[in-house]
Amino acid sequence: MRGSSHILLFLIFTCCIRAKKMRWCTVSDPEQRKCAELAKALVAVLPPAAVAAFARLSCVRASSTADCIDKIKANRADLVALDAGEVYSAVKQFDLVLVAKEVYADGACVLSVAVVTNRSLDVRSLQGLRSCHSGARWTAGWSLPLGFLLSRNYLTWSKDNPLSQDVGSFFSASCVPGAANMAPPLCTLCQGQKSYVRQKNYFCESSHNEPFYNNQGALRCLRRGAGDVAFVDHLALESINASEWDSFRLLCPDGSQAPLSHYRSCNLGRGPGGGMVTRHNFRKVVRKFISAVQTQFGRLGKKRQRFQLFNSSLSGESDLLFRDATDKLVVLPNDMDVSQVMGLDYVALLKGLSHEGSSLQDSVVRWCCISHAEQKKCEQWALSIKSDPLVCVRAVSMRDCIEKIKRDEVDAVSLDATHTFLAGKCGLVPVVTEYYGTECAPAEGSAHLETDVLPSAVGVAVAKRSSRNIFIGNLGGRRSCHGHMYSPAGWLLPYRHTLSLEHNSSAPCDPNQVYSTVFWKGCLPGYQGNLCKVCMGGTGEAATKRCTDNHNERYYGNMGALRCLVGDPSGKSYGDVAFLEHHNLVTNILALNSSGWAEEWTQSDFELLCADGHRAALSEWESCNLGVVPPNSIMTRPVLTSRVYDFLMKSQETLGATSSTEFQLFESHQYGESDLLFKDATHCFVHTSHMDYRSILGEEFYAHAEAVFKCTHSDILEFCNQDVCSTF
Incomplete structure (x- = not known):
């Protein structure tokens, strides 16, 4: 049996390597020694006939990981293990390929932690301190902490300078190994030999x-007192002796400190662990080599008593060749793109930090538009602003916008409360929130409105006054009009109430199932089946099949639900009840006449259906409604919050509700619709990037949405929940 395993290993190598030398790149004398031990171990576990093939593993000494990348590119070395940030640069800038990934006991990712010894320090006031980083462009030591500081506006990056230059100005002194060519001030604390x-x-x-x-x-x-804070990954905490633990503390995002053991809740973000790279034309050979070496010397290796691949203690250092915390290596298939391995959020962060160098995208804001009408308004916005360039990118729905932001295909979009919930679950963050109050004057000393009081809207059920026998409670078999799939007022709130005698509020928690059961047919843009039969689709330049989840469907949104209730201009295709928001209901009723959609409809022709079964005038919406709808929020990727905020503030100053320009940011009726890009009820933006999306939504709405999406399938959540940390 033992002999057959040797023969099998020999065949793997002789078949795949074909006497080619395998050259492992090392960056220090201890690493060179460990590599040499690996070469000896390979010879030792092979039968004499195979020695020649295995002896051809050699160790190539380089001065740094950057030098290793250069050597592999130039065919003077073949493989090296790198931090994920360096892997990304090697793949994108040097055309190398990722062939294997480190996986640790708790998954394939690391958490970035800020470690201090001074118990008075606060992550919100790091400016002017001395910083220690694991490495330039490293995940936990550079990218995640800088992304965090930028997203909270603690660190300002003007984009006129390289990020490294502004980081060098932010900290009073630093050691960021590998940053000598980026910004010499980031090396002032380092202590390596100069030559x-x-x-x-x-x-x-x-x-x-x-x-x-x-x-x-x-x-x-x-430890030596050279720096005030160290940015490392959570795996490094395992190396700290138990007797030392009380000497160190973690800095938490909320400004508090915590013991080292709280790293899961007190960290600055999560990113992928390390990986191995090689040249494209050598990847098959390297994959076979890694598999065979791990089979012999990995955690469960057959010959781990002879050599331990993930243990560096005998070489007098730590993390040589691989992280010592590595549990196993996962060899990646040929067709895996680097973003699949590292995750969309992490890749978007690296792009935002200009890991690929500056590009045209760094100077523009890409806004997501979901219909022909929104595209027209967005293009007019782009022509009217006097700030950074705006590019309008087309999507098919708000969910599609969330996915495009995740993929770094667009930068920002205004989302209703339910989609804000979904975007928050997908890792996006709020920049500003639409403000529906009448007073938008900023506080003294502030350039823009700052408040934690965010006026909300309410969801209402509306019927024609002439339909006297329609109430909440007897809607079974009726025709329904809903703003769109996942809309707060049109989808999330109504199902909680007893819509018909056959349905009560304790029935299924999937709104789609409830509406499909209660209503004969309806229009719920974005859905299917009977709940699309009342929809109309689009015409002209906005022509589309019916029931699409955007303004091209004429029954989409609050205005669309109202149109659905009164019917199309021919008097056909109408509903009995409309679920929408109250905020611009009267304005939309007036627009029915001015737009030529339907004549002679007035506010008195409609009534509200109250949750208790009564009916009321539209003016009584405060007491007759189906629930509170939090305001829309503009969402983006964390690293872009500052840029998007500055852009919106500049736009608001020249194009907001009080401006005298022809283009109005919060006006849509001239484009034949309502609530394009932003709600028309918006008076200004409120700065909310210091708040999380849960706080903006409020606990009641958040809990409601959480309960619904636990039992309602959502493609966007399924897309966002692809966790690269646990898929290997």
Whole structure:
């Protein structure tokens, strides 16, 4: 049996390597020694006939991980393990390929933590402190903490300068190994040997010869008192002796501190772990090699007593060749794109931090539009602004906008409360919230409105006054009009009430199931079946099949639900009850006449259906409604909050509700619709990037949405919940 396993291993190598030398790149003497031990171990576990093939593993000494990337690109080395941030650069800028990924005991990702010894420090006031980082462009030591600081506006990046320059100004002194070419001030705390000879210069290099390199080096920087805060990943905390734990604290996002053991709840973000890269034409060979080496020397390796791939203690250092915390290596298939392995959020963060270098995207804001009418209004906005360029990108629905933002195909969109909930679950964050109050004057000392009181709307059920026998409670078999799929007033709120005698509020928690059961037919744009039969579709330039989830469907949104209630201009295709928001109901009724849709309809021709079975005039919406609808929020990726905020504030100053320009940011009727890009009831924007989406929605609405989506299938949540941290 033992002999057959040796023969099998020999065949793997001789078949796939074909006597080609396998050259592993190392960045220090200890790593070189460990690599040499691996080469000896390979020879030792093989039968004599296979020695020649396995002896061809050699170790190529480089001055840094950047030097390794250069050597692999130039065919002077073949493979190296890197932090995920360096992997991304190697793939995108040097055309190397990711072939394997490190997986740890708790998954394939790391958490970024800020470690301090001073118990008075606060993550919100790091400016002017001395910082220790595991490495330039490293996930936990650079990208995640900087993304966090930028998203909270603690760190300002003007975009006129490279990010590294503004980071160098933010901290009073730093050690960021690998940053010497980016910004020399980021190296002032480093302690490696300096030399004009590249091979002998270890100062601020991503090499173990720089004492403050990698996670252990950053902690060493903190221990020695060189820095005030160390940015490392949570795996590095395992190396701290139990007797030392009380000496260190974590800085939490809310400004508090926590013990090291609380890293799961007190961290600055999550990103992928390390991986291995090689050249495209060598990837098959490397995959076979990694599989075979791990089979022999991995955690469960057959010959792990001879050599341990994920243990560096015998070489006098830590994390040599791989992270010592690595549980296993997952060899990746040929067709896996780097964004699939690392996750869309992480890749979008790296792009936002200009890991691929600057591009045209860095100077524009890409806005998501979901219909022909929104596209027209957006293009007029782009022509009217006097700030950064605006690009209008077409999508088919709000859910599609969320996905496009995740994929870095657009940057921002205004979402209703339910879609804000979905976007928040997908990792997007609020920048500003639409303000429906009448007073938009900023507080003294502030340039823009700042308030935690966010006026909301309410959802209402509306029927024609002439339909006297329609009430909440006897809607069974009627025709319904809903704003659109997932709309707060048209979809999320009504199902909680007893709509018919056959249905009560304790019935199924899936609104689609409730509406399909209660109503004979209806129009719920974005759905299917009987709840699309009343819909009309679009005409002209907005021609589309019926029931699409955007303004091209003439019965979409609050205005569309009202049109659905009165019927099309021919008097056909109408509903008995409309579920919509009250905020611009009267304005929309007037628009029925002015737009030529339907004549002679007035406010008195409609009544509200109250939850208790009574009816009331439209003016009584405060006491006769189906629930509160939180305001719309403009959502984006975390790293873009500052840029999108500045852009919106500049737009509001020149094009807002009080401006005298021809184009109005919060006006849509001239485009034949309502609530395009933003609700027409908006008076101004409120800065809310310091709040999380849950706080904006409020606990009651959040809990309601949470309960619904636990039992309602959602494609966008399924897309967003693809977790790269647990898929390997």
